[in-house]
Amino acid sequence: QVQLVQSGAELKKPGASMKVSCKASGYIFTDYSIHWVRQAPGQRLEWMGWVNAGDGDTNYSQRFQGRVTITRDTSAMTAYLELRSLKSEDTAVYYCTRRPRGHITYFEFWGQGTLVTVSS
Amino acid sequence: DIQLTQSPSSLSASVGDRVTMTCRASQNIISYLNWYQQRPGKAPKLLVYSASTLQSGVPSRFSGSGSGTVFTLTISTLQPEDFGIYYCQQSYSGPFTFGPGTRVDIK
Numbered sequence: 001q002v003q004l005v006q007s008g009a010e011l012k013k014p015g016a017s018m019k020v021s022c023k024a025s026g027y028i029f030t031d032y033s034i035h036w037v038r039q040a041p042g043q044r045l046e047w048m049g050w051v052n053a054g055d056g057d058t059n060y061s062q063r064f065q066g067r068v069t070i071t072r073d074t075s076a077m078t079a080y081l082e083l084r085s086l087k088s089e090d091t092a093v094y095y096c097t098r099r100p101r102g103h104i105t106y107f108e109f110w111g112q113g114t115l116v117t118v119s120s
Numbered sequence: 121d122i123q124l125t126q127s128p129s130s131l132s133a134s135v136g137d138r139v140t141m142t143c144r145a146s147q148n149i150i151s152y153l154n155w156y157q158q159r160p161g162k163a164p165k166l167l168v169y170s171a172s173t174l175q176s177g178v179p180s181r182f183s184g185s186g187s188g189t190v191f192t193l194t195i196s197t198l199q200p201e202d203f204g205i206y207y208c209q210q211s212y213s214g215p216f217t218f219g220p221g222t223r224v225d226i227k
Binding site for chain 1: 152154156163164165166169170175207209211214215216217218219220221
């Protein structure tokens, strides 16, 4: 069965960088894209960007442009989210999620979430 | 960016009730609208995609409708496990925005 397993919680200081991983199993990794969505405490979900696991192509929300990098390692079947210059407002649960093949975007499988806390 | 609003922001209903919630988009998104349920401390779960297509494995008491700018999610007979926050999400154009959610409590 499809599974997305994320790395553990992180505590970061303002100005630092974070890197969260998302290990996929149960399907052909390179056939799908992985998206990242975050949720600050008590807030709505916020889409950040995606990586095409096949060719590595990426697309980011303008809100995070310049601070975010999404990559993948096909041999490890793992996608990564890196966010730099962290601020307290980046404290959130970060989710990876898989989009189905085809032209319609929705998120059918989700990782368990990774809590990143930014605090001095 | 396309803005989504949801109403009501919260509701409390009894088991067996029919529950309806609404999502409104700031522009025409045709039928590129998805619905998710999120229980406390858990990842969202896809319920409906493309406005009205029920995701595999989701109980048939859930249904979605609408097109253009107004969409609804209906739970025909509320069950105890249906508590949580329901989010709509548009996939018409990036960034793929989510609504603020409707919180459903069981009386």
